[in-house]
Amino acid sequence: MSGEYEPESIFEIPVGPQHPALKEPILLHFKIEGDIIVDVIPRPAYTHRGIEKATEARNYIQNIYLCERVCGICSFIHTLVYTQGVERLAEVEPPPRAKYIRVIVSELERIHSHALWLGVAAHELGFDTLFYYIWRDRELVMDLLELITGNRVNYAMSTVGGVRRDITDEVAHQIKKGMKIFRERLDVYTEVVEQEPTLRKRVVDVGKLSPHDAVALCAVGPTLRATGVKRDVRADDPYQAYDEIPFNVATYHTGDVLAQIVVRVLEMYEAANIIDYALDHMPGGPIRVKVPWNIAPNEVISRGEAPRGELFYYFKSNGTEKPERVKIRTPTLANIPAVRQMLLGYHIAEIPIVFASIDPCLSCTARFSFIDVKTGKSWVWDREQLRRYSLKWYGKQ
Amino acid sequence: MAGKTSLEEAVEKLKAGIGAENVLEVKYQPPRNVFVLVKTEKLKDAVSYIMKNLNYQYVITITGVDLIKQNQMEVIYHLTDYSNTISLRVRIPRDNPKVPTITDIIPGATLYEREVHDMFGIVFEGHPNLVKLLLPDGWPEDLHPLRKDVTVQQIRERLEEERKKGVRGI
Numbered sequence: 001m002s003g004e005y006e007p008e009s010i011f012e013i014p015v016g017p018q019h020p021a022l023k024e025p026i027l028l029h030f031k032i033e034g035d036i037i038v039d040v041i042p043r044p045a046y047t048h049r050g051i052e053k054a055t056e057a058r059n060y061i062q063n064i065y066l067c068e069r070v071c072g073i074c075s076f077i078h079t080l081v082y083t084q085g086v087e088r089l090a091e092v093e094p095p096p097r098a099k100y101i102r103v104i105v106s107e108l109e110r111i112h113s114h115a116l117w118l119g120v121a122a123h124e125l126g127f128d129t130l131f132y133y134i135w136r137d138r139e140l141v142m143d144l145l146e147l148i149t150g151n152r153v154n155y156a157m158s159t160v161g162g163v164r165r166d167i168t169d170e171v172a173h174q175i176k177k178g179m180k181i182f183r184e185r186l187d188v189y190t191e192v193v194e195q196e197p198t199l200r201k202r203v204v205d206v207g208k209l210s211p212h213d214a215v216a217l218c219a220v221g222p223t224l225r226a227t228g229v230k231r232d233v234r235a236d237d238p239y240q241a242y243d244e245i246p247f248n249v250a251t252y253h254t255g256d257v258l259a260q261i262v263v264r265v266l267e268m269y270e271a272a273n274i275i276d277y278a279l280d281h282m283p284g285g286p287i288r289v290k291v292p293w294n295i296a297p298n299e300v301i302s303r304g305e306a307p308r309g310e311l312f313y314y315f316k317s318n319g320t321e322k323p324e325r326v327k328i329r330t331p332t333l334a335n336i337p338a339v340r341q342m343l344l345g346y347h348i349a350e351i352p353i354v355f356a357s358i359d360p361c362l363s364c365t366a367r368f369s370f371i372d373v374k375t376g377k378s379w380v381w382d383r384e385q386l387r388r389y390s391l392k393w394y395g396k397q
Numbered sequence: 398m399a400g401k402t403s404l405e406e407a408v409e410k411l412k413a414g415i416g417a418e419n420v421l422e423v424k425y426q427p428p429r430n431v432f433v434l435v436k437t438e439k440l441k442d443a444v445s446y447i448m449k450n451l452n453y454q455y456v457i458t459i460t461g462v463d464l465i466k467q468n469q470m471e472v473i474y475h476l477t478d479y480s481n482t483i484s485l486r487v488r489i490p491r492d493n494p495k496v497p498t499i500t501d502i503i504p505g506a507t508l509y510e511r512e513v514h515d516m517f518g519i520v521f522e523g524h525p526n527l528v529k530l531l532l533p534d535g536w537p538e539d540l541h542p543l544r545k546d547v548t549v550q551q552i553r554e555r556l557e558e559e560r561k562k563g564v565r566g567i
Contacts, residue, residue, distance in 0.1 A: 043530075217504055300426050314458075
C-alpha cells in the first residue's frame with residue numbers, strides 16, 4: 001500500500017450490510033484509492049419495518065408501545081416525543097410533576113446511552129480495558145432505571161397525559177447516591193480522555209468535520225456540537241420541564257472524533273446535574289391526567305433531544321382513535337450525510353471509529369467484502385478481522 | 398413570549414418576500430411552529446427566502462401526507478432556525494405528484510427527498526440521485542407503501558407474487 005496511485009486504481013469496497021462498528025445493518029459502498037477513502041455511498045435499507053404504516057392501524061395508546069420499539073437504546077425519548085405530540089394534538093397539558101419525571105428518566109437514558117457508546121468506541125480503538133470499566137459503571141444507571149420503571153429497556157413509563165409511575169423519596173435518594181458515584185467515575189474517564197496517549201493517537205484529527213459542513217448537511221446532536229455549534233433542542237426549543245432547569249450545552253471546537261468523545265463525557269456530567277436539580281425541585285401533585293380517546297382533526301410537530309440528536313415526530317389526527325399520519329425522523333438518518341463527509345480522505349483502518357463516532361443506531365452485524373475491481377479478486381473480512389487490521393495498521397505507525 | 402413574535406415576524410417577512418398572494422394558508426401551532434401553505438411553483442423561492450433572508454439553517458425532515466379524499470398529496474418541509482420551525486407545505490395532484498428538488502439549496506435534504514419518493518412515489522424533479530433509500534432492493538418500483546389506498550394485505554400479496562417470479566431481497 002505504498003507508492004504512487006493511478007487514477008484508475010480506485011477500488012470499490014462494499015462494507016456491510018453486515019456491519020463494522022454497530023449492531024445494525026447498513027451498506028456503505030466505499031471507493032478507495034490505495035487505502036484512502038475517496039467516496040462513500042450509504043444505503044440504510046435493511047431494517048425497514050413499516051412502523052409509520054403500522055401506526056395508522058393502531059390507536060393512540062397502542063402506538064406508545066409501538067413507537068417505544070423504534071429504538072432499543074433510546075426507547076424512552078421515543079415515547080416522550082410521541083406522547084408529547086399526542087398531548088399537543090388533543091391540546092392537553094401534562095401535570096408539572098410528570099414533566100419533571102420525564103426529564104429525569106430521559107437524562108438517565110442519555111447517560112446510559114452515552115456510556116454505552118463510549119464503551120463501544122473504546123472497543124473499536126482496541127482499548128478494551130476502558131470498555132469493560134465503563135460498561136460496569138453503566139450498570140449503575142441501568143439499575144436506577146430498573147428501580148424507577150421496573151425495566152432495563154423499553155420502560156413503558158411515559159403515557160398520553162403524564163407518566164405511569166411516580167418517583168418516591170426513597171427512590172430519589174437512591175438516584176442521588178448513584179449520581180454521586182457516577183460523577184466520581186466520570187472524573188476518571190475525563191482523565192483518560194485528556195491524558196491517555198494511546199487513545200488520543202487514534203482520535204485526534206481523525207474524522208474531521210467543519211462547522212460549516214455540519215450545518216449545511218443538517219447534522220444533529222453531539223455530531224453537530226462536536227464542531228462547536230451550540231445547538232440543542234433542550235435549550236433552543238425547550239420541551240417538558242427543560243425551560244425551568246439550568247444547564248449548559250456542551251460543545252467542543254475541534255470537530256474530530258476526540259471532540260465527539262469530549263462532548264459526550266461533558267453531556268454525562270450535565271445530565272447528572274440536571275437529574276439532581278430536577279429531584280430537588282420536583283413539584284408535587286398528580287402524575288397523570290385523562291385524555292379523550294378520540295382526537296379531533298389537528299396536526300402538530302413534536303421535537304426532542306435524543307442521546308444521538310434531534311428526534312422529530314409529525315402527527316395528523318382525523319377525529320377517530322387512530323392517527324391519520326405519524327412521521328418519525330430519527331437522528332441517525334440526519335447524521336448519515338455528515339458521516340459520509342467525515343470519512344472522506346481517511347484510511348480504511350479508521351472506518352470503524354469514524355462511523356461509530358456518530359453513534360449510529362441502524363442495526364449491524366459483522367461482514368466486510370473487499371473487491372479489487374481491477375483483478376476481480378475478492379475477499380471477505382468479518383468485523384473482528386477488520387478491527388485487528390485496524391489495530392495492526394496503527395501498530396506500524 | 399418572544400419566540401412567538403419572532404415567528405410571526407418571520408411569516409410576515411416571508412409573505413412580503415414571495416408575495417402575499419402565493420401564501421395560501423397560515424396556521425400556528427404553539428409553542429414555536431407554524432404551518433404555511435404556498436403555491437407549488439413558489440416553493441423554491443420560499444425555501445431559499447427562508448434559508449437566506451430569514452437565516453434559517455436546517456431542514457429537520459420532509460414529510461409526505463396522502464390526502465386521498467381531496468385527491469391530493471401534501472409535502473411538508475420542516476425548516477428551522479433551531480428554535481422556531483416553519484413547516485412549509487405544498488399540495489400537488491395525486492395522479493401526477495411532482496415537486497422541484499430543494500437539494501441545490503439545502504444539501505442535507507437529499508436523503509429526506511429519497512425517503513418521500515420511496516414511500517409516496519412523489520417525484521422530486523432535479524434530484525441528483527432519486528433512487529431507493531429505505532425499501533429493499535427487490536421492492537416493486539410502483540408500490541408506494543404509505544399511500545392510503547395501499548393496504549398491508551395488498552403489500553403482502555404483491556411481495557409474494559414477486560417472490561414467486563424469483564425476485565430476491567424482499
